[in-house]
Amino acid sequence: MPHKGRLISRFGAEMLIEDEQGQIQRCTGRKKVASAVCGDHVEWEDTAQGNHIVSRILPRKNLLKRPAPGGKEKLIAANIDQVLIVLAYSMKANWDMLDHYLVAAHSMHATPLILCNKLDLAGSRQEQYDQTLSEYRDIGYRILSLSAKNNQGMEALLNVLSGKTNILVGQSGVGKSSIIKALHPMIDIRIGEVSEGSGEGQHTTSVTTLYHLPSGGELIDSPGVRDFRPGKLKQSDIEQGFPEFLPYLGSCRFHNCSHSNEPGCAIKEKLATGEILQRRYNSYLRLLNECAD
Ligand SMILES: Nc1nc2c(ncn2[C@@H]2O[C@H](COP(=O)(O)OP(=O)(O)OP(=O)(O)O)[C@@H](O)[C@H]2O)c(=O)[nH]1
Ligand SMILES: [Mg+2]
Ligand SMILES: [Zn+2]
Known part of the structure; x- marks a missing residue:
């Protein structure tokens, strides 16, 4: 057996x-x-x-993957309930990459959560960060500001992780492994230094690993990436990654509107009135050009 x-x-x-x-x-x-x-x-x-x-x-509920060189795919992790996309206040934000992760999370029917770590180092960047983060909050995403170093925001984070399989993703050096260590200090996990020049991490975590949280739930640590694309997707999957588009999708003149050049496009009308942000629309177009099947 x-x-x-x-x-x-x-x-x-x-x-x-x-x-x-x-x-x-x-x-x-x-x-x-x-x-x-x-x-x-x-x-x-x-x-x-x-x-x-x-x-x-055994049959998978879902699979997080990304394109790899040579037209292949790199499989990252399976059976994920929540994707925790980690940014750091101390590093230049890569909002495009955040949008790509959001699309990937939606397409695998996992709940995305945005974590902004290193609040203790935010300084003058905080206002600019929080301004853009509030745009994501308005769209409906949940955002938590944290400091793994000072244990800020960790209780709120623990509460949303319990009973679920969660994965931490993002650039190297944002503090993914440090967040696990802060939630569960007994865990033996490698934390890397960020390089002084670029402020970026040095790809310390090399193996995707699942940890159990003492309060219940699993948390997967993954290696930092330089960039992320969600891989080949249908237009409808890409649209799902832009929840602010959803109320208007049935209102375009053409039922198969790609929201790029067609007349009578409801999405472009909302872009003109500012209800849809240009930056998010640009992300949509980029993904449509690069990832649409
Ligand atoms: N000041 C401050 N430093 C932090 C915080 N969280 C993590 N760090 C530091 O950031 C550096 C990188 O942390 P890691 O946890 O290794 O980052 P990572 O995202 O796991 O990086 P990779 O494994 O390379 O993808 C380490 O020097 C940590 O001590 C924080 O909240 N505040
Ligand atoms: Mg790490
Ligand atoms: Zn349209």
Whole structure:
């Protein structure tokens, strides 16, 4: 009889599987489970030689992935309830990347949450950051300002994580691993320095890993990225990533309007009145050009 478990992390062919008793089992994977990723529910078996082998990936609720060189895809993690997109007040904001993550979260039917860390270093940048963050709040996104260093905002964060599988994503150095350490100080997790010149991180986390929170819920740490694209999507999936468009989508003159050049476009009308922001509209067009299937 196969056992059930959840993939905690993986180093090439070696997979750490948490069994139903909460014990970590070192396993290797059969060829057909080569695509297993952190967060996957799997079946594993004992072999006659005393090894453990992952034999099957159980059906996934969803999968976070991104395009990789050569037309391939890099699979990041599976079975995610909430995507926590992390920014840092101390670093130049990459709002385009935030929009790309939001689209990815919507397309996988996960709840996006925006975390802005390093509040203690915000200084004169805070006003500018909070101004743009309030635009996202107006659209309906939940935003939490934090300092992993000073433990600010951590209780509010813990409350929204409990009972769910959550993943931290974002640029290197924004403090993803530090947030896990602040929520669960007993965890042994590597924190990297940011480089003095650029203020960016040095890609300290290299393996996507699932951690349990003492108050319930799982939190996955992922390696920082330079840029993120959601991969190939249908136009309707891209639209879902722009909730401020949704009330107007049925009102364009053409039912298959792409909201780019067509006359009688309800989205462009709302752009003209300022109800839809130019920056967000530009993000939509960019994704439509680069990612539409
Ligand atoms: N001042 C301040 N520093 C922080 C805070 N959170 C994290 N840091 C620092 O930021 C640096 C990077 O933190 P990490 O947690 O390694 O960042 P990361 O996002 O996990 O980076 P990668 O693993 O490379 O993707 C470390 O020097 C942390 O001590 C914060 O709230 N305030
Ligand atoms: Mg890290
Ligand atoms: Zn339109």
